[in-house]
Amino acid sequence: MAEPILDYESFFEGAKNALLELDTLSTEEQRLGIESERISKAIASEKKATNDRIADTTTKRLKEITSTYDSEIKKVEEQKKAVEIKKEKAKSKKIGERIADETRDLREHIKSIKSGIKQEMKAVGIPEFCNTGWYLTFYFPHKFSDYIKLLITVVVLFLGLPVLIYRLIPEHKPIYLPFIYFVIVLLIGGLYIIVGNLTKARYRDSLMKIRAMRDNIDHDMKRITLITKDINNDSADDRYDLSSFDAEIEAANDKLSSINEKRSAAISDFENNTKKIITDEITESSRERLDNLNSELEMTKKSLSSIADRRSQINLTISDKYESYLGRDFLNTERIEALQKLISDGEAGNISDAIDLYERRKNG
Structure with a gap:
């Protein structure tokens, strides 16, 4: 319930202080919001960099493993092909002799x-x-x-x-x-x-x-x-x-089969074991930075929440305690000081008279 104002000086000073605090809180809330967004982007960027590094490293390591086996397979296939060509030439010669x-x-x-x-x-x-x-x-x-x-x-x-x-x-x-x-x-x-x-x-x-x-x-x-x-x-x-x-070709086929089996085993071991180790190592190397960023984000969000609550509280206080007397148009320090001067100088006896006088002078 609104009460009559007994001390205009205290009322005006309280209004100015409340508005100043609201402005300060709003500025800080905005800053903390920007900071929170920056930290969130930094966390997302760090996670992406970590995932990209994991993907690049595991892909490179797997390629290195398979390329070694593929190189050996290619050599054996070339040897096998050379033997097959020799066999065909020998067979052609034998066929010619038979004909x-x-x-x-x-x-x-x-x-x-x-x-x-x-x-x-x-x-x-x-x-x-x-x-x-x-x-x-x-x-x-x-x-x-x-x-x-x-x-x-x-x-x-x-x-x-x-x-x-x-x-x-x-x-x-x-x-x-x-x-x-x-x-x-x-x-x-x-x-x-x-x-x-x-x-x-x-x-x-x-x-x-x-x-x-x-x-x-x-x-x-x-x-x-x-x-x-x-x-x-x-x-x-x-x-x-x-x-x-035929014996050379069979030996080449056996060697190819053996290399392919080892290649499959190496890939399986990499996918099931080595890849996880690499992932854990890279993740661990970025864990400290992510932990720091997450801690910073949590503290920033807590501060932001506290500031937001206080700003909301001050805003409601201003609405309840001052806006009902001054109106929304006079909720700024410059106009409040003008009203305060009119009353302190004795030109107006109350806030309503001071507002009317301010408006008349403003409008000429």
């Missing part, structure tokens, strides 16, 4: 036939070009492939060639085509007949014999191809005596 051995009779037979063909041609006087596949296809066709070649040749010579020549002639006209066909048929057909008369007609029996001998060569070549294919498809290595290479 040569298993086709020796066929190759000797082919060589004998070729020698017989040369002797026949030399004895009769047959030109060299008669012992070619194209010649025998044109003059002694007897296989399906021969007739396919003949068909393709006819299409190219008597259809493709005339059209090509026709298009190459400047200002070509359709009337040119019959003449082009006539000339090509005359030249190619004449050449075919002349060559046939000079060779086929004169050496028919010998050429038929040569054709049969070439068929035998083709037959032997097909057999050689089949034998070669079968040997290449044979995946068994037993007959090639490659056991020394």
Whole structure:
């Protein structure tokens, strides 16, 4: 319950002191709030730095461990690869020798036939070009492939060639085509007949014999191809005596398995034991600073809480004891001193009169 003011001097001094204390407390509360925030950021920064150091250190140590094992694994893999290459070369050589051995009779037979063909041609006087596949296809066709070649040749010579020549002639006209066909048929057909008369007609029996001998060569070549294919498809290595290479490869595989097991064990030991030790060491090294910061933060928060409580108490006191008489507009030391002077000088008898007089003078 509000009581009448008996001592204005004490009232005004009390109001000024309360406002001064409120201002001081507010300033200190603000400062402690900033300080608390600074310390909290320092704690967060220290924790982050500690965690980053732990992560960087453990990652680096694990990388160092694995890189050593990986280097050894790479060396063994390179050695194994080198042995495998040597094995493949040795196998290829053995396969080549096996093919040569298993086709020796066929190759000797082919060589004998070729020698017989040369002797026949030399004895009769047959030109060299008669012992070619194209010649025998044109003059002694007897296989399906021969007739396919003949068909393709006819299409190219008597259809493709005339059209090509026709298009190459400047200002070509359709009337040119019959003449082009006539000339090509005359030249190619004449050449075919002349060559046939000079060779086929004169050496028919010998050429038929040569054709049969070439068929035998083709037959032997097909057999050689089949034998070669079968040997290449044979995946068994037993007959090639490659056991020394297999032993080296097996030893390399065992070594790789051993290194990988040790690598896994080292990683497991690091993750389960070493990593924790490193973490504890780094954490311990920053513990003192964190403890100091936490203690400082706790003290700052306690001070802040105490100051805040006192500021709140003073604020409520000002509201209850002074604001009800002075009003919010006059709750500052400058105006309070002005009111105090008006009353002490006898220009106003109470606070209300002093406020009215102050307002009249202020407004002119």
